[in-house]
Amino acid sequence: MKHSPLVQRLIDSFTVLPGVGPRSAQRMTYWLLERNREGGGRLAAALEAAMQGVRHCSCCRNFAEDDLCPVCADQRRDQSQVCIVESPADVLAIEQSGEYRGRYFVLMGHLSPIDGIGPEEIGLNLLERQLGQIQELILATGTTVEGEATAHYILDMVRGTSVSVSRIAQGVPMGGDLEFVDGATLAQALKSRRHL
Amino acid sequence: MKHSPLVQRLIDSFTVLPGVGPRSAQRMTYWLLERNREGGGRLAAALEAAMQGVRHCSCCRNFAEDDLCPVCADQRRDQSQVCIVESPADVLAIEQSGEYRGRYFVLMGHLSPIDGIGPEEIGLNLLERQLGQIQELILATGTTVEGEATAHYILDMVRGTSVSVSRIAQGVPMGGDLEFVDGATLAQALKSRRHL
Numbered sequence: 325m326k327h328s329p330l331v332q333r334l335i336d337s338f339t340v341l342p343g344v345g346p347r348s349a350q351r352m353t354y355w356l357l358e359r360n361r362e363g364g365g366r367l368a369a370a371l372e373a374a375m376q377g378v379r380h381c382s383c384c385r386n387f388a389e390d391d392l393c394p395v396c397a398d399q400r401r402d403q404s405q406v407c408i409v410e411s412p413a414d415v416l417a418i419e420q421s422g423e424y425r426g427r428y429f430v431l432m433g434h435l436s437p438i439d440g441i442g443p444e445e446i447g448l449n450l451l452e453r454q455l456g457q458i459q460e461l462i463l464a465t466g467t468t469v470e471g472e473a474t475a476h477y478i479l480d481m482v483r484g485t486s487v488s489v490s491r492i493a494q495g496v497p498m499g500g501d502l503e504f505v506d507g508a509t510l511a512q513a514l515k516s517r518r519h520l
Numbered sequence: 521m522k523h524s525p526l527v528q529r530l531i532d533s534f535t536v537l538p539g540v541g542p543r544s545a546q547r548m549t550y551w552l553l554e555r556n557r558e559g560g561g562r563l564a565a566a567l568e569a570a571m572q573g574v575r576h577c578s579c580c581r582n583f584a585e586d587d588l589c590p591v592c593a594d595q596r597r598d599q600s601q602v603c604i605v606e607s608p609a610d611v612l613a614i615e616q617s618g619e620y621r622g623r624y625f626v627l628m629g630h631l632s633p634i635d636g637i638g639p640e641e642i643g644l645n646l647l648e649r650q651l652g653q654i655q656e657l658i659l660a661t662g663t664t665v666e667g668e669a670t671a672h673y674i675l676d677m678v679r680g681t682s683v684s685v686s687r688i689a690q691g692v693p694m695g696g697d698l699e700f701v702d703g704a705t706l707a708q709a710l711k712s713r714r715h716l
Contacts, residue, residue: 330570331583334569337562337565338563351538356537357583358628367533367567372564374527375564
């Protein structure tokens with residue numbers, strides 16, 4: 325015996341989600357059908373609405389429902405200071421730190437020539453057109469090989485303009501014992517030590 | 521900054537799924553929006569269709585799209601032999617063993633007076649009306665306290681009729697070393713030993 329067609333289709337559809345394999349998909353399907361059809365219906369409607377309605381901000385490429393995202397539309401924020409991050413989740417993390425009052429530019433990825441992701445795919449042509457209005461760029465891409473390469477590429481692109489560029493500090497995280505910090509991070513923290 | 525309303529609504533909706541907390545929900549939402557809007561749309565449609573279209577078989581209470589599920593509608597299967605299980609997933613597990621040619625009765629739960637789940641909620645009134653056409657009942661509820669209690673309740677209900685009742689064997693799983701089997705299972709396996 326197989327699942328009935330509608331059940332099988334829902335199980336297969338759930339496996340598009342990250343971290344969801346056939347067994348979790350079956351559990352989710354049965355759970356919704358047995359105990360929470362209303363929640364399943366709401367999830368369907370929310371999915372439909374988000375997939376159709378969520379666009380990208382025409383200024384920073386973050387998710388937005390209007391032409392501009394709330395940050396780019398907010399005139400109280402410093403629109404001449406731009407923090408470059410890889411994903412919308414990074415924006416959220418920086419916003420939650422409460423330290424930043426400029427705006428963002430979201431690459432939606434990083435340079436990865438092997439996957440066909442070049443400067444245009446991560447929106448650097450759009451960023452280049454905005455350089456005239458920008459005074460400071462903060463490179464907050466990841467500290468992975470790809471994140472570093474992307475940061476270097478942007479640095480090269482901006483060189484020769486009047487824009488000041490910085491990279492977020494790399495070092496030991498706050499509130500932790502040194503013994504639990506990995507070697508690469510410690511080496512970087514020593515190399516970037518600040519004179520007091 | 522918060523998520524935009526459509527994004528927040530989708531994140532909240534994902535948390536209805538079992539095993540999905542706010543962080544996984546955010547990861548799923550971003551992943552679909554960034555990389556697989558088509559898959560998200562298909563998931564929405566599959567959810568909608570399943571929540572609306574999946575009903576319960578009028579004979580065995582398993583999930584079905586028509587009045588009868590494929591097993592109950594299959595005249596080549598022995599309709600007088602009924603295996604009682606707690607959930608549709610149990611039906612699938614038994615079907616995959618390939619050993620069984622009778623039909624099923626799916627309780628969709630087990631007796632749990634404390635949660636207000638009595639005999640009627642698990643369909644025992646429907647089962648009682650079918651007893652005239654049943655020759656053998658196999659109790660395959662779980663080996664938990666609730667599963668055992670439910671099996672006993674059904675045994676009491678059937679007593680006095682001509683239906684023969686059995687309980688699936690409990691003992692040591694196939695293909696495993698004895699040293700990894702828990703004590704309760706070993707005790708049961710010894711108690712239920714078969715003379716050869």
